[in-house]
Amino acid sequence: MTNLAFDIAADGDDATTRPPEARPIPRITIQAFCDTPEIAGTIETAAMDRRMSRAHVKVHTGGINAATEFYRSAPTPNLIIVETQMEVDDLIVALDSLAEVCDAGTKVMVVGHSNDVRLYRELLKRGVSEYLVAPIEVMSVITVISGIYHEPGTEKLGQVYAFIGAKGGVGSSTVAHNVAWTMARLIGSDVILADLDLPFGTAGLDFNLDPAQGIAEAVFGADRLDEVLLDRLLAKCEDHLSLLAAPAALDKAYDFGEDAFDQVLEIVQGNVPTVVLDLPHQWTAWVRKTLIAADEVVITAVPDLANLRNAKSIVDLLKQARPNDTPPKLILNQVGVPKRPEIKPDDFAAALQITPIATIPFEPLLFGTAANNGQMIAEASAKTVISDAFTDIAQVVSGRKELKKARRRGLDLAPLLQRFKSKPKAKAKAKKAS
Numbered sequence: 452m453t454n455l456a457f458d459i460a461a462d463g464d465d466a467t468t469r470p471p472e473a474r475p476i477p478r479i480t481i482q483a484f485c486d487t488p489e490i491a492g493t494i495e496t497a498a499m500d501r502r503m504s505r506a507h508v509k510v511h512t513g514g515i516n517a518a519t520e521f522y523r524s525a526p527t528p529n530l531i532i533v534e535t536q537m538e539v540d541d542l543i544v545a546l547d548s549l550a551e552v553c554d555a556g557t558k559v560m561v562v563g564h565s566n567d568v569r570l571y572r573e574l575l576k577r578g579v580s581e582y583l584v585a586p587i588e589v590m591s592v593i594t595v596i597s598g599i600y601h602e603p604g605t606e607k608l609g610q611v612y613a614f615i616g617a618k619g620g621v622g623s624s625t626v627a628h629n630v631a632w633t634m635a636r637l638i639g640s641d642v643i644l645a646d647l648d649l650p651f652g653t654a655g656l657d658f659n660l661d662p663a664q665g666i667a668e669a670v671f672g673a674d675r676l677d678e679v680l681l682d683r684l685l686a687k688c689e690d691h692l693s694l695l696a697a698p699a700a701l702d703k704a705y706d707f708g709e710d711a712f713d714q715v716l717e718i719v720q721g722n723v724p725t726v727v728l729d730l731p732h733q734w735t736a737w738v739r740k741t742l743i744a745a746d747e748v749v750i751t752a753v754p755d756l757a758n759l760r761n762a763k764s765i766v767d768l769l770k771q772a773r774p775n776d777t778p779p780k781l782i783l784n785q786v787g788v789p790k791r792p793e794i795k796p797d798d799f800a801a802a803l804q805i806t807p808i809a810t811i812p813f814e815p816l817l818f819g820t821a822a823n824n825g826q827m828i829a830e831a832s833a834k835t836v837i838s839d840a841f842t843d844i845a846q847v848v849s850g851r852k853e854l855k856k857a858r859r860r861g862l863d864l865a866p867l868l869q870r871f872k873s874k875p876k877a878k879a880k881a882k883k884a885s
């Protein structure tokens with residue numbers, strides 16, 4: 452039978468469980484004819500997943516005979532999903548009638564209620580693409596459709612890892628650049644780093660390159676963009692690392708619509724297996740959309756109250772918008788600034804209920820030297836602790852290594868917020884009283 456033996460973590464906050472390989476579904480039309488509300492509901496939920504955002508899905512009631520009736524007078528979509536409770540012989544007759552009204556190229560997937568090998572073989576013989584046995588999981592539907600439309604040998608879309616800071620200046624770009632560089636060395640296949648902070652991005656500086664317009668030409672000329680033009684816009688940093696640099700010029704304003712980066716990202720993803728996005732700390736429609744669509748989101752935060760509040764907002768939004776994905780990854784950065792009060796990293800992590808994949812100390816000399824010399828951390832110092840952290844991040848984010856199971860300890864955010872808020876008030880009161 453179809454391989455559906457995987458488990459999705461129910462609580463979703465476990466960084467060690469990885470959903471099965473389901474790549475974004477292309478721009479296809481899918482129509483489902485369902486016998487039961489459960490299957491109709493599952494397909495409707497699947498249609499809302501980020502991987503299905505390009506597909507057009509419509510769910511009808513009525514099973515296979517309703518489908519056959521419907522398509523006598525309507526063109527068939529790319530994929531028809533039919534649910535059926537029929538026994539083998541009736542089902543085969545019904546499928547043959549459906550086949551008569553199907554246009555060439557239409558694929559059929561059947562959801563049945565009987566776990567019968569003979570049935571499965573008969574269906575495959577008749578050209579049915581997949582047979583699933585009810586009840587079905589949301590991710591199973593997506594994975595199976597993904598399998599139908601990404602046959603082995605066809606080009607796979609690259610994985611997209613989006614990096615964003617919980618506040619500005621927390622080191623999200625520094626982390627993104629070092630991780631992209633480490634991934635290129637570690638994985639040994641091509642990585643594109645796209646600097647999406649168009650007015651102020653520092654990727655060009657960090658790699659000591661003075662490249663052309665890069666991302667700006669790509670996004671403003673999206674309708675002309677193809678592999679050849681993309682190749683021209685990329686600046687080579689390393690053997691396997693190329694940069695789509697930000698213009699870092701203020702002659703234009705960069706007010707983009709929600710879909711502005713869709714085409715660029717699709718072409719970039721079609722060209723390399725790994726894409727690292729350095730997102731600015733902004734909340735625009737396109738930033739939000741890009742985060743929701745990414746395969747992994749990495750939030751970098753400094754352990755203070757504003758970072759905690761913002762990180763929590765981003766985590767909550769992503770959990771709600773990506774119910775079938777693992778939560779974002781968290782990196783605590785610039786930990787241990789002298790004389791600066793901090794929320795303890797453990798408390799910070801517990802409040803978010805996410806174990807950080809790395810905790811990076813505040814090392815102004817090292818980071819400052821690397822930044823001013825246009826070097827990566829590993830190039831600027833032989834000291835390994837911090838470059839080891841980037842290796843860990845690269846491995847965990849790309850799924851090559853699992854995060855060690857850490858203590859799970861829930862912590863209510865409210866008292867923590869209260870404790871930090873009440874301090875200055877208490878001081879003010881004390882002042883008044885004196």
Ligand SMILES: Nc1ncnc2c1ncn2[C@@H]1O[C@H](COP(=O)(O)OP(=O)(O)O)[C@@H](O)[C@H]1O
Nearest residue numbers: 616619620621622623624625785813814815818
């Ligand atoms: N762990 C660290 N210790 C000291 N300085 C750091 C650290 N991480 C980043 N920085 C510095 O912080 C500044 C802001 O970093 P940047 O990556 O541009 O932040 P963001 O992209 O979040 O705005 C840079 O000067 C960078 O070198």
Ligand SMILES: [Mg+2]
Nearest residue numbers: 623624648731
């Ligand atoms: Mg930045």
